[in-house]
Amino acid sequence: MKLTEAQLAQLRDEGWIFVPDYFSQEEVDVLKRASDEVFRMKRDEIYLEKDGTPRTAFAVHRLHEAFDILGRHPRLIEPLKQLWGEDLYLHQYKVNAKAKFTGDVWQWHQDYGNWLEKDGMPEPRAMNISVFLDEVFPFNGPLMLIPRSHRHGVLESTKDTQTTSFPLYTQSEETVERLCAEGGLVAPTGRPGSMLMFDGNLVHGSSGNITPFPRKIVYLTVNACSNWIRKPTREEWLAHQDFTPIEMVADDALLELARREAAVA
Numbered sequence: 001m002k003l004t005e006a007q008l009a010q011l012r013d014e015g016w017i018f019v020p021d022y023f024s025q026e027e028v029d030v031l032k033r034a035s036d037e038v039f040r041m042k043r044d045e046i047y048l049e050k051d052g053t054p055r056t057a058f059a060v061h062r063l064h065e066a067f068d069i070l071g072r073h074p075r076l077i078e079p080l081k082q083l084w085g086e087d088l089y090l091h092q093y094k095v096n097a098k099a100k101f102t103g104d105v106w107q108w109h110q111d112y113g114n115w116l117e118k119d120g121m122p123e124p125r126a127m128n129i130s131v132f133l134d135e136v137f138p139f140n141g142p143l144m145l146i147p148r149s150h151r152h153g154v155l156e157s158t159k160d161t162q163t164t165s166f167p168l169y170t171q172s173e174e175t176v177e178r179l180c181a182e183g184g185l186v187a188p189t190g191r192p193g194s195m196l197m198f199d200g201n202l203v204h205g206s207s208g209n210i211t212p213f214p215r216k217i218v219y220l221t222v223n224a225c226s227n228w229i230r231k232p233t234r235e236e237w238l239a240h241q242d243f244t245p246i247e248m249v250a251d252d253a254l255l256e257l258a259r260r261e262a263a264v265a
Contacts, residue, residue, distance in 0.1 A: 015150035015199035018188040022195035027254040034066035053099040059237035087245035092221040103209030112200035120231030126223035133216040141209035148183035150201035
């Protein structure tokens with residue numbers, strides 16, 4: 001898949017694009033089964049909410065074949081090769097879950113500030129790509145984005161270790177209010193298989209989920225190989241240090257996995 005000129009312009013101007021129904025239901029079903037298997041594991045890479053429900057699983061491409069395939073899928077990798085004109089590697093890879101009724105918030109934050117300070121990433125040439133595994137509604141904790149906030153570069157932030165089980169460097173209410181006044185606020189919603197791509201400096205967050213509708217989203221952070229991290233300080237499964245260029249799989253690789261799983265079921 002190649003980005004259109006309109007999509008490229010929106011990505012540069014507003015810092016995000018959204019493509020509904022990017023993967024088929026059959027492909028999504030494979031990923032959902034994989035996420036269920038991963039969240040049953042007891043590993044350091046898997047964070048739980050304060051009530052014990054799943055929150056985030058990191059380095060999932062090393063925990064299940066389906067996520068390995070998705071992390072090398074041409075529908076996700078080719079657009080960024082088009083954008084940057086060079087090879088790419090995976091900087092971070094996770095599944096975020098918002099359990100029904102109890103899914104917690106993700107505070108307002110940028111990602112690149114963390115990558116710069118903690119990982120030594122020279123430039124904001126890493127992109128977040130998300131794939132919806134459940135339907136994302138306006139009411140079950142969709143990701144909220146502040147368009148054009150990436151233009152401000154790295155913003156002042158404060159480390160929040162109290163609000164949730166996963167610490168974040170967050171933006172102040174005053175900053176969020178100012179940025180929303182400038183750029184507005186969007187919350188892309190859609191069916192499973194939809195794809196959202198957004199800039200590492202775009203300010204984003206999500207509210208809690210008190211509905212009976214769970215919300216799982218896969219997030220890949222793909223970085224330009226020339227932009228490899230210089231001073232990693234975090235666990236390798238939080239900031240990968242294998243800078244080998246991604247070798248893409250065939251476009252139907254997830255469907256082939258689904259058929260193999262069906263054959264042995």
